[in-house]
Amino acid sequence: MELFTKTNVVRLRSHLDKYLVADADGSQVRQSRKASGRGARWTVEEITDGESKKVRLRSYHGRYLTATEAPFLFGMTGKKVLQRDFEPGADFKHDWEVTRDGFQVKLMSWSGKFLRANGGTPPWRSSVTVDEPHSSATKDWVLWDVETVEAVEELVDDLCDSTVSSVASDDFSVDSEPASPMSVFSLKSPPARRNSNLMLQAITSNKFRNGMDFFHRAKAVRLRSHHDKYLLAEDDEESVTQGRNGSSKSARWLVEYVPEYDNIIRLKSCYGKYLTASNINFLLGMTGHKVLQTLPQRLDSSVEWEPIKDGGRVRLKTRYGNFLRANGGVPPWRNSVTHDIPHRTATQDWILWDVEVVEIYVNSPANSSKPSAPPLPGSDPVPVLASAPVPPPPSLSASFTRQQSNELNGLSQKMEGRIIYYNIAEENGEVLDEGSQGYSLIFKGNGVEELTRKFEEETGLEGIIVCNRSPLNGRLYPLRLQLPPNTVTMRVVLVLPMSNVARDLEAEGLL
Incomplete structure (x- = not known):
């Protein structure tokens, strides 16, 4: 239902x-x-x-x-x-x-x-x-x-129907002196109808084709989430997660184009299995469903994804209206991948992906079945597939090198801010992986309230408390109005609002 x-x-x-x-x-x-x-x-x-x-x-x-x-x-x-x-x-x-x-x-x-x-x-x-x-x-x-059916699709269909019906009724006229034997009929569209046709072309090109531009001639891609993590195929050949190692083979997805459609793709993992939108709940009572690697006997719509352009990134929509979503937050959500619809503003960006093409078709796969021109005598035939070329480093003069160094120094001075490493505390305030570097973000402000909003957008959690651990007794204390000055890096702990440690801080009057 x-x-x-x-x-x-x-x-x-x-x-x-x-x-x-x-x-x-x-x-x-x-x-x-x-x-x-x-x-x-x-x-x-x-x-x-x-x-x-x-x-x-x-x-x-x-x-x-x-x-x-x-x-x-x-x-x-x-x-x-x-x-x-x-x-x-x-x-x-x-x-x-x-x-x-x-x-x-x-x-x-x-x-x-x-x-x-x-x-x-x-x-x-x-x-x-x-x-x-x-x-x-x-x-x-x-x-x-x-x-x-999206609202834009409805508009396109209505414009198509109105244009076709108008053409069928009164838009055909016979030229008395045709310019050529083939041009017996000519279409004469009034200005209003021409405007509708232009609107129709604009909508169809922007809505249905631009999303495929990211995969133009792509044979293999990497998909990077809003959290700067890559979509990974786990070695159990079933699970799909996020990870920061974009150079591993697990981050590589082969692109298959569906012949019947010009806006649908399939993505195949390094294990030869397809990225699949399953109907299995990720957690009981939650809306998200699992995304898996599968190899169905019959390729159905569960392995088909529609790329939709959103600025410089894409959303990958299932045939049922859900989107491929990279989750953040605390376990078990952390690093998980589901298909869902974002229900809050803080998670709108979780369905956006950067597409990094790592291997391309020299000839478009859509035209690969067409006969190609024979190679020139003495020349090697052009391979169908090629890795994405890496441009060689240019030869720079000493003056240009000094100029570039000065520009980079000026750029680093403009990028003011600090790196803040953070971990998320458990119910009792314990941080399991506090000894590791944890996660990080770059923050350019000084206010704790602004930093809290930044963390809420990053993690998808609401009402979190940004705390610092005292070097004297090891206890967590909430940060006050301003961050400490003259610090390039900081380490903080995020406390959930309904946890025991939050209640203890409130009882002590620290919140």
Whole structure:
């Protein structure tokens, strides 16, 4: 049911990779490979009915997806599925009970039968009925992928539909004297429609293509999180974590382009397994789900990721609307990777990733199947794959070296601040890894309140208390209004607000 609660507009994709589409006649439904357009969009209305999880699906005609009692073919078990106006008293026919099956859902009608996407020869081909799978070969016919529809996508679809309908109605004219034998027809668009076309081009290029620019010709990449840690494939060949060692083979992910889409990729670890958005809860009662390395028998949507540009970084979205998220905070969240939606401002950046290309295709993989021109005589053929070149150090004159040294010194003087190393205390105030260097950040201010906000953004924790350990008795004391002056580095301990040590500090009047 949570697949329907992420947005109020969805697309439903069948096992045949076709979409549930409302026909333009306002009554029929069918399957189509065309995902764009208003016909493939369904508005979700949740129904409260005890413990049952039910929805109603409304087409762009304002009519509801309805399971009828009329047979699809005489003598067959399947019943027709139509678009119908809301019927008071018979509204139960518009209700669909949602049952999750892995990453897909089954939609059961009031009659106890399921929404089914049929295959085979006509008239079954591309039809939709309510029925039950009667053999193992058809058990997948009642499974549907739920794809969320963004507001920008809705605008694109509406512009496409309006442009196509306008062209079909009045935009074709016959030239009396064509310029060439091929140019018999010409399209004449009024200014308003040309503006719509320009808007459509701008939206589609910015929204759907720019995210792939980060992976242009990339064969292998590293992904660096907001915490300056890399996405790592653990040697158990199942877990995925974060770590600072970006030079290890575990940080390297091979990029696979999905032929059917121009905005979807797969990422394969050094162990030959795919980065997978599982449906396993990371912690019971929490929203995040585990991200794993898997090698499914059939490559499904759980291993597919859509890159979306966000400034100079990308968000990697699952086909169900979640994002690849690098978690911070205390264990077990620390260094974990889940797929989720950020619910607070402090964690908005946790789904942003820097893409570092470490190996490239010399020729675009999309064009690799096309025949290439033969090599010149006496020349070696160009390899398809190559490592990202590292430019050699330039030869510098002594005067330029002195100038560069002066610029670097000036730059280091401008980057004022201090390095603050920090650890997070346990419930009783003990710091397990206090002897190690721990984590660090660069802080340019002097106020404790400002530093506290910086730590909250870095760790995702709220209400933390920034403390210092006394060199005399080893006890933790909260820092006051200002940080000590003339210190290049500092070491602090972060205390959680509901811990025992926080209560002790409050009882002593130190908070």
